[in-house]
Amino acid sequence: MKRVAIFRADLLPISETFVRDQADSLARWQPVLVGRRRVEGGLPTPGIPHEIVPDTPHRVVSALRFWLSLPDPRLVAQLKALHVDLVHTHFGTDATEVWPSVKAAGLPMVVTLHGYDINIHREWWEAGHGGLRKRVYPRRLLQMAREPKVSFIAVSRAVKRRAIDYGIPEDKISTAYIGVDIRRFQPGGLALAKRAKRILFVGRMVEKKAPLLMIRAFAKVRSEVPDAELVMVGDGPLLAEAQQLAGELAVPVSFLGARSWDQVLMQMHEARVFCLPSVTAGNGDAEGLPISLLEAQATGVPVVTSARGGVDEGLQDGKTGIAFKEGAMDDLVVALRRLLCDSAAAARASVEAVQFAASAFDLRNHSRELESVYERLAHAGQH
Missing domain, CATH: 3.40.50.2000 (Glycogen Phosphorylase B;)
Structure with a gap:
């Protein structure tokens, strides 16, 4: 060998x-x-x-x-x-x-x-x-x-x-x-329609992952969907600023810090939607193809993303999740609101996401x- x-x-x-x-x-x-x-x-x-x-x-x-x-x-x-x-x-x-x-x-x-x-x-x-x-x-x-x-x-x-x-x-x-290891990342927990209206963000707290945009979008979602939740997994230089922003906007965000893959999997089994609102950083830094997007879909969680590589390769837009243009706050809010509130659409996307991850990744x-x-x-x- x-x-x-x-x-x-x-x-x-x-x-x-x-x-x-x-x-x-x-x-x-x-x-x-x-x-x-x-x-x-x-x-x-x-x-x-x-x-x-x-x-x-x-x-x-x-x-x-x-x-x-x-x-x-x-x-x-x-x-x-x-x-x-x-x-x-x-x-x-x-x-x-x-x-x-x-x-x-x-x-x-x-x-x-x-x-x-x-x-x-x-x-x-x-x-x-x-x-x-x-x-x-x-x-x-x-x-x-x-x-x-x-x-x-x-x-x-x-x-x-x-x-x-x-x-x-x-x-x-x-x-x-x-x-993605589809033997490890599999659907689990409650059926998607029975879960809390929880958004999951996983990524380092750095500019290209856009954690501040995520919190601002969540604040707008909460104004229309009062029982929406946001869990953010990850550590990094923007963590303190993200926590401060959540306080200023008076939105309840659960900051979990860095977590192991099994702990991330546990969070995916409790989420209604996975969101990665990535942008191109000022120095040009941008996503390649975030593995977290594939892991979420393998577990049956629809994704909302603007990640470069993700929007045209890592999901099927309108089927396994929703793609939007970088920094388009209004489009992000609409996408999150739809998957949080339309249980039938979220359930269909969940089924499609599992099949897509297994067949393509x-x-x-x-x-x-x-x-x-x-x-x-x-x-x-x-x-």
Whole structure:
């Protein structure tokens, strides 16, 4: 059985279940997680071997290696010792840093582009807003894209279009959905029509997820649907501002903070509608294809979203949920009110959502497609 090293510098933030689940669903390839640091209190990865290869503690050596694009001898040795056939790196930002070592190990690499790593404006990185080292990220990403042994996977057609606009050659990019584990995310709890009129929001409290827009829209919904509820799962820099706004608007919002996938699933089993009113942030950051939208539909919860990648790929508008234009407050309020108050329409959307998720986004099916990409790249890398 061939082996793939799945690289993520930080193993693994609790929000990155998609990395773990995709690795765990491989059938023809044996995965091993490789990273620089283990995240304290992070995501457990039972059954998947992992290797931590810390960077040198000598700052000067680390800095010189980075700025000169030199390989890390310890990482090169570890990759060789693992006898892997391919390195799969999540996020372009990690890929540009690990590529010199992967190249020195003589291995091909495929990079999954998820969203922020390709959507954020080049000028934002180059101005140093992402940190000193990230100033060279756009240039190194495009340099890396010219390497014969480097290929890319876009998590949605929207991400692929953006990657092409960025300057990555189209023939080096495959589109491959990650998918959702429909064995885990299944309908449960009360029938949708019998649930409280609860809206569920899951996402980091950051600009592109638009948590403040969500609260303002909820305030308008509450003025017409007094028994409507809003539960917000997620942590981040806008949490305090979101809590303050809810207080100013005098609307009861339940802020649950970050939660594990099983706790999120529990919330989905109690929600009438899932809402992700995403926008394009000022620096260009935007969604790729939020897994949470797929998870909600797999559990039978209709979705309302403006997420890039979600509106034209991640739902069936008018059937499994409702899509609206970014920032269109009135359209968002109308969509939420309809699914909260029209039980028959919500029930129909629930049935359609489960069928859509199972037919279009089954993780196992998409992992077989990913393995085909692995096999093609590993074969090409031998020649």
